[in-house]
Amino acid sequence: MKKSVYVLTFLFILFISPSFLAKPTVEARGAILIEAKTNTILYEKNAYSKFYPASITKLLTALIIEEQLSENHIITKSQNSVNTIPKDSSEIGLKVGDSYNKINGLYGLLLGSDNFIAHDLALAHSGTIGKFAELMNTKAKALGAMNTHFTNPHGYHDPNHYTTPYDMAQIAKGAFANPTVQKIAGTAQFNFYVNNKNKYIPIKNTSRLLKSETPYYNPAVVACKTGYHSDAGQTLVAKAVYGDMELIAVVMYEKTPNQYIDVNKLFDYAKTYYGVEQKSDIYTLKNKTITPWSEPSITRAVEKGWANNATNYNDTIYTEDLVAMLKKVGASYNGITMQEVYDLVGLKKGDLITRSSFAEIMTFAAKKWQLTLAITTTKPLPSDVTHLSDDTKAAISYMIDRDLMLPSNFLFNPNRILTFAEAISTIDRLPL
Template identity: 40%
Template structure:
């Protein structure tokens, strides 16, 4: 009798283990798909990333300007000194805040802000340029006194403009950056990262006025001014533009830089077919290395990646309960949002079904126009293939029927999870196992009683 019970308990235990393993695998798989667990996705889907080339630069990154996808990175989050690549943000702020025909009058501080070894156009105290002329001198010739003069014109003072630079950098996603001047001259408190500079460059590349100036291949001439009788003609210092020694046919401009502390630096824009890429390389030991490294990364990016469009339904399937409702963002910020179709940059061999989504909890939401914004990342394995901002509006009920687990109290502005009954899968398995054991026990007990009664009757007959 005892051996039978041991066998039965072992059978139930085996059934329990088998069921637990099956349910656990199913539940874990579903959870991974819902949460966007890139490591599990990688194991299940064979997610792989194209083998990246080697570069000599100490720091580098390659991103898609449209999607924000990070295709390549090398020490991309390490503090660096950007040198004159800083001027792309000075130029962007000028474009965003000024008309091209406004007059810039150079103060004594601006005109005298350079030394003989600095890049400059010998601008005099009280000399006047249009904003357009100044921008060409800034972005093509990298004149430091023009950076100072534009800063004063846009911000009222260099100090105010630096505050504008740091605020705009944060808005563009540069969260580990601090600028101390408008030109990029060395200052220990003037630093960025390759990733942050790529985010700033993305804002520049998506501004058509900036690109029209920065992509100029031919010479540009500033004619006689109120204080200078002769014209000043110059060309872009970026050597990958047409007619330059390092010519690259897809180059659309960028910005060079150098100081003793930064080494040679470079930001470059390139476009081929429907793909626009941005490359940043810092800490290069030689001027030519920055151009050859940039070309290497561009060729690799254009050859190995493609753009796809994910429908709104697909995006909604990425945006699941596990990666949002259980995130720190949800617990702190009320929301009303919709999810639209999005463009992603993925390897040529990849499928849209391999994409996952994550709320970037390291990004501090900012309140703009009575709403919060935070970052979201589309992931292919461990790689970010697109980034976007998610906006949370206050005081409006959530209406997206693809996200059903929300309700709003009529007397409050806060959106809360709806009440629902939930039970752990392990409780279900344990109850099931207990029921099986109980049934077995009852059945054996009943059979034992029947055998006992049968034995008594048989004994009475024999007597």
């Protein structure tokens, strides 16, 4: 294998405060945040794990009914629904025989989260709950939800009624793309008209994100749906719009009021670090964490497929993320393994990486891949690294020699945690 000289142009690494780096801490067991126009994942936690959705199921029910049931269809609360639906289900107070039209039914479904309305809408559409559930699963797959299985239109607990945060985000994206569904899901209160009694039932949206009197109110939220049962915990889906950016957040298995806190954290995170740009009819994600000094390296890394444009590049990088990068970059060199990193610097999955450990890892990679790291000038070592091992000092000397990580006030800060931007900008310079 041909040996190369590791030659770097001047690169100044910025020092970013920990508060600027922090990702949101989400209490939910499962969560996801996507930008809907580009369908880009901006945050995920157990996004592909199975969870019970509870009443956020009703978003899919609403979409099917809005698209396929005629506008003038009259629905009646049936004895069948009373006999079938558990008595502890949510409802708005309809009596058997009360009738309403499709639009009122959708408001009762999404604002009042009425399980009996969900049941009767499904019967009005398909004749049986089983047939409607089959349609739900077919529709879910068409929307990109490949690991979802629904057995009913309301979400009351059934062990075989499940989804994932990712799937639920795809379902919500499809549901909120329907203007009527989005409008209804974003309405704070509504007067539900009962045809046969010529009276109104006032109903309010169950989501506190739409209630200005609560601390969880978010004026950017344009649609949302809540859910709860003991096996599902609190679940919540919400859509927020910031300029041209459309965000959809899903949190699953929460405790009140954390579902609202988590969703607002996710929205705040996205509006701080991301945006959307439009050229003709094409939308692209704008990553605000890309700075002028890191942009060339990040652009090349994204083009080559070993970096993701949705990454917060100011965020600290975990060992497994660095190893994944090195495996892709050095695929023809057999990459670098987690075991090698552990043997070298004692880091394992879930550990953050210091600058000194990163220097050692890069030196190891260069040796493994037979790349020569030539030091061209003699620069004094910063005083805060003189206590380190000779190998570590040699690696740091090389990095300083190449102006890769310049000392701040003559200190290298070897224990400072490495960022994605620093890692990518360094790896990009490897002459592979």
